[in-house]
Amino acid sequence: MRLSRAFQPMLKETPAEAQIVSHRLMLRAGLVRQTASGIYAWLPAGLRVLNNIARIVREEQDRIGAQEVLMPTLQSAELWKRSGRYDAYGPEMLRIRDRHERDLLYGPTNEEMITDLFGGAVKSYRELPQTLYHVQWKFRDEIRPRFGVMRGREFLMKDAYSFDSSYEGAVASYRRQMLAYLRSFQRMGVRAVPMVADTGPIGGDLSHEFLILAPTGESGVFYDASLEEQDWLAQSVDLDDEASLEAFFGRVTGSYAATDEMHDATKWETVPAERRREGRGIEVGHIFYFGTKYTESMGISVSGADGAPFFPQMGSYGVGISRLVGAIIEASHDDAGIIWPEQVAPWRAAILNLKPGDQATDAICETLYASAPDALVYDDRADRAGVKFNDADLMGHPLQLIVGPRGAAAGRVEVKRRATGERSEMSLDEALALIASGT
RNA sequence: CGGGGCGUGGCGCAGCCUGGUAGCGCGCUUGUUUUGGGUACAAGAGGCCCCCGGUUCGAGUCCGGGCGCCCCGACCA
Numbered sequence: 001m002r003l004s005r006a007f008q009p010m011l012k013e014t015p016a017e018a019q020i021v022s023h024r025l026m027l028r029a030g031l032v033r034q035t036a037s038g039i040y041a042w043l044p045a046g047l048r049v050l051n052n053i054a055r056i057v058r059e060e061q062d063r064i065g066a067q068e069v070l071m072p073t074l075q076s077a078e079l080w081k082r083s084g085r086y087d088a089y090g091p092e093m094l095r096i097r098d099r100h101e102r103d104l105l106y107g108p109t110n111e112e113m114i115t116d117l118f119g120g121a122v123k124s125y126r127e128l129p130q131t132l133y134h135v136q137w138k139f140r141d142e143i144r145p146r147f148g149v150m151r152g153r154e155f156l157m158k159d160a161y162s163f164d165s166s167y168e169g170a171v172a173s174y175r176r177q178m179l180a181y182l183r184s185f186q187r188m189g190v191r192a193v194p195m196v197a198d199t200g201p202i203g204g205d206l207s208h209e210f211l212i213l214a215p216t217g218e219s220g221v222f223y224d225a226s227l228e229e230q231d232w233l234a235q236s237v238d239l240d241d242e243a244s245l246e247a248f249f250g251r252v253t254g255s256y257a258a259t260d261e262m263h264d265a266t267k268w269e270t271v272p273a274e275r276r277r278e279g280r281g282i283e284v285g286h287i288f289y290f291g292t293k294y295t296e297s298m299g300i301s302v303s304g305a306d307g308a309p310f311f312p313q314m315g316s317y318g319v320g321i322s323r324l325v326g327a328i329i330e331a332s333h334d335d336a337g338i339i340w341p342e343q344v345a346p347w348r349a350a351i352l353n354l355k356p357g358d359q360a361t362d363a364i365c366e367t368l369y370a371s372a373p374d375a376l377v378y379d380d381r382a383d384r385a386g387v388k389f390n391d392a393d394l395m396g397h398p399l400q401l402i403v404g405p406r407g408a409a410a411g412r413v414e415v416k417r418r419a420t421g422e423r424s425e426m427s428l429d430e431a432l433a434l435i436a437s438g439t
Numbered sequence: 440c441g442g443g444g445c446g447u448g449g450c451g452c453a454g455c456c457u458g459g460u461a462g463c464g465c466g467c468u469u470g471u472u473u474u475g476g477g478u479a480c481a482a483g484a485g486g487c488c489c490c491c492g493g494u495u496c497g498a499g500u501c502c503g504g505g506c507g508c509c510c511c512g513a514c515c516a
Binding site: 019138143146150218323352402 | 473
């Protein structure tokens with residue numbers, strides 16, 4: 001993208017409504033614009049980040065055998081009356097009436113719809129297990145939206161739903177999701193620690209929240225350092241083997257981790273002092289097992305091996321995709337702006353042309369840009385160098401390829417790494433290789 | 440939903456108390472200048488002062504009603 005033609009309205013001053021750092025930076029960097037309280041329009045750069053996050057989540061869901069579908073945003077009230085939640089959900093649900101006076105709602109979640117879809121198609125235990133997911137906009141009419149996209153009313157979420165014929169199968173599905181989550185967040189370049197969550201009336205240990213560690217997080221967190229030391233991508237877990245899944249699950253849940261509501265000071269004492277980590281976290285994912293709650297209430301059963309019908313066991317697994325954009329910024333920024341982790345950055349690198357019009361400088365910039373036009377943003381604007389440095393820092397591109405007449409005359413490109421501030425000078429060919437390698 | 444605040448060019452704000460026909464900084468346009476960390480000067484463009492009603496000779500300003508947005512709390516992916 002050439003910045004001179006990009007729809008990327010950057011702000012020098014912070015809009016009054018933005019309080020927290022991620023909200024301020026998202027507005028200043030031109031990632032989003034608010035259109036109503038808690039509702040945002042995503043501009044090109046912000047959308048690229050959103051899509052990057054969704055892409056990682058999809059790849060990890062696909063990897064564990066979940067299948068993507070796409071359910072609508074609007075749902076019939078009838079569906080929710082069957083589960084009993086239409087009346088139970090409360091004013092957070094946005095209710096709508098169509099021209100025929102039929103009651104609809106803008107979905108805050110999709111358990112009812114997926115259960116109904118599943119039940120309409122699957123009739124035998126032989127077709128289980130199944131895990132279906134989708135990435136869709138949801139709406140919850142929060143009393144008080146705030147924190148930009150982190151607590152919006154409309155938000156993009158990945159939600160997955162597993163159907164199994166036994167409790168043991170449901171547990172395996174749950175553990176596969178846990179692995180997918182740990183891998184997803186690690187790939188996004190952030191640390192998200194799974195914490196035991198309140199399981200409510202169902203009980204058991206099959207409910208975890210994933211919190212990204214950030215000083216501005218809404219919950220206090222306590223966890224064993226081993227949870228942030230593990231490389232989940234390197235672990236070999238056999239997704240089809242229950243023993244392997246169990247061993248993996250043990251490695252995760254064997255270490256203490258809890259939010260302040262669930263914190264157990266006595267157990268905390270058993271963690272060696274040097275491995276105790278305390279901080280704050282932002283919830284970006286939640287996985288839980290809920291058994292036959294919906295299959296039963298909605299009368300969705302399948303035939304078992306003995307010919308008798310039974311209610312499949314379900315679990316549900318959510319990731320706040322749009323919230324993650326804000327949460328990642330909360331976890332990764334400095335005074336100058338955003339510091340995007342590689343994998344989610346809107347562009348891999350920015351090319352800063354310090355003197356548009358200078359023949360040698362333009363030539364090098366154009367060569368760099370042409371090597372990967374979709375992965376690079378080229379600051380070819382007729383602005384001063386200082387403006388470009390500041391905007392590039394604000395936008396948080398992992399790499400800045402700085403080209404000015406001084407270096408260009410010698411065929412040199414200066415590379416600045418946003419995360420460390422480290423600078424190095426290299427030849428054009430070396431810079432091209434760097435772009436191609438993506439690191 | 441309780442408490443508080445705000446709504447004035449694109450953004451940040453002043454003006455309102457004490458009514459007299461709208462101003463500042465940034466941004467934008469043009470020119471000159473500058474050219475490796477938000478350059479300087481000059482000349483410009485741009486405003487239904489959130490909306491409706493009332494008081495008044497006259498309302499951005501006072502009064503009433505509405506709408507929108509933000510902050511604290513309770514609540515939450």
